[in-house]
Amino acid sequence: MKFWNSTLRSMDEYIPGEQPSNLDEYIKLNTNENPFPPSEKVMKAIIENVTPNLRRYPDSKASRVRAIFAEQNNISPENIFVGNGSDEIFTLIFRGFIEKTGLAAFPYPSYALYDTLAQGNGIKFKKIAMDKSLTVDMDKFLEEKYDMVIIANPNNPTGTYISTARIKHFLTNFKGLLVVDEAYIDFYGGSAIGLINEYDNIIVTRSFSKSYSLAGLRVGLAIANGDIIKGLLKIKDSYNVDALALAGAEAALLDTRSFEYNISMLRNNKEYLEERLSSMGFEIIPSRANFVFTKHPSIDSKMLYEKLKEEKILIRYFSGPIQSEYVRISIGTMMEIKKLCQAIASILEGV
Numbered sequence: 001m002k003f004w005n006s007t008l009r010s011m012d013e014y015i016p017g018e019q020p021s022n023l024d025e026y027i028k029l030n031t032n033e034n035p036f037p038p039s040e041k042v043m044k045a046i047i048e049n050v051t052p053n054l055r056r057y058p059d060s061k062a063s064r065v066r067a068i069f070a071e072q073n074n075i076s077p078e079n080i081f082v083g084n085g086s087d088e089i090f091t092l093i094f095r096g097f098i099e100k101t102g103l104a105a106f107p108y109p110s111y112a113l114y115d116t117l118a119q120g121n122g123i124k125f126k127k128i129a130m131d132k133s134l135t136v137d138m139d140k141f142l143e144e145k146y147d148m149v150i151i152a153n154p155n156n157p158t159g160t161y162i163s164t165a166r167i168k169h170f171l172t173n174f175k176g177l178l179v180v181d182e183a184y185i186d187f188y189g190g191s192a193i194g195l196i197n198e199y200d201n202i203i204v205t206r207s208f209s210k211s212y213s214l215a216g217l218r219v220g221l222a223i224a225n226g227d228i229i230k231g232l233l234k235i236k237d238s239y240n241v242d243a244l245a246l247a248g249a250e251a252a253l254l255d256t257r258s259f260e261y262n263i264s265m266l267r268n269n270k271e272y273l274e275e276r277l278s279s280m281g282f283e284i285i286p287s288r289a290n291f292v293f294t295k296h297p298s299i300d301s302k303m304l305y306e307k308l309k310e311e312k313i314l315i316r317y318f319s320g321p322i323q324s325e326y327v328r329i330s331i332g333t334m335m336e337i338k339k340l341c342q343a344i345a346s347i348l349e350g351v
Contacts, residue, residue: 011119014112017316027339029330030314032156032184032291034213036265036333038248039258042214045251046244058243061233065246068253069221073193079223081232082249084240086183086205086220087113089232090150093203094121096235097177097228102147107136109323111156111181123148129322134158134285134293138170149174152181153192157318157328159184159287164192171199179203184289186211187263193223200225210290211263212252217245266290270331276341280348285326295326298351304344311343 001009017031062082070077083089094117098104106114108127118125128140141149154161171178180192182204193204203224209215219241222232252259270292274284277294285293295301305317305327316328332340
């Protein structure tokens, strides 16, 4: 810590979900990864790009990915930025789109990395509590002058969703910058991308980590008006997304058949898990993501997490107000979900 500056010393560290070294021994339902592998077309595209040309720098503007996504969503490539995961995009937003004297706001509970990145960039922020249904009340972000608001939609870890109509209504009154993190939007739809043509103060971010099964490649998108995209291109690292990641992302966008099948399978598995949990007495927060946020009246959530971990099943437990009452369970394969439910039933019998 000898050379750490004051910002680094004072900031909270983001703690990601456990990634055990002996991963094959676990059922891993704690980090919202897709349980299904990337499609064969994606794997083939990556392998085909393992050539001597890796000695060359990749396309610094990710032109092909931007063009494909633009065509699929009826927008211009000039409205799209490709980042090294959406996490890099959030870093760039904090670095270049809010003054050091500005004030940001995020819902609570939500993605804790927002807090960490704000602190790391010297940005003050407030956390706005959700309502009793664990839904974001957008009106609360109008009670004070915020320069930036970030919402995850669907929210992580609750899975709750805000309609595009509600976001549009908010933008008619909000003069700061709204960032809508749509890492989980593909599972049930309802994107706010179309609002970028009406409002110049919204950035929508997307991820290839969840619905496209590419968490290991680190590819994310920002969709916004042209001036914001120009700013992101100006402030980013020169070659922020590597050639293999770009190849995989391009193939993933084009392989719509595999994508739709993957989403369908995951939704079916989620419905099965929700039915099983409900039958065992769990309270489930309605989720439009690839996870459920749930609690049981007869067992402490931390205890449930710990007992499942003893059985080599990983789910996510969060400390802190409200969220510590729940656990978050990522949707796995049907076999994984059935083993999870068997383990939970056994645990509840002993309570």
